[in-house]
Amino acid sequence: MRSAGTSNQMLMEIVLERIFAIRRITRRDQQLLMSALMSKKGLNENDQQQIGRVFDALQRGLIKVVD
Template identity: 55%
Template sequence: MMSLQANLSKVQVEQVIERILALRQISRADQHLLMSALLSQNSLSDIDESQIKRVFDALQKGMLRVVD
């Protein structure tokens, strides 16, 4: 059961990151999901963690638009 939740979370994180980078925008819900995933870190690979950090770096640099 726990590994199923971890796999679903991983797929969800990957999909969110792909959408954010493709559209160059992030919603508050996306941001919350990524922050929660990053803080939990028990199911994130190094690649996932790196991609999340890439999104937050782009956000800090103004390369992503925040939408509600």
């Protein structure tokens, strides 16, 4: 059986892969990502790097925000 932390980490990885693959982030993606992150007690270095990648790509216009 998987722990909630493991399933949330997997969910986060899936959402991040999709965001970078299609270069778009939807409100649903944002909600799923936030839910996975907020369920954790703290962000590890990898989590921080992934969030930084998304933020940087958004600022540079490499990822578009869609509804």
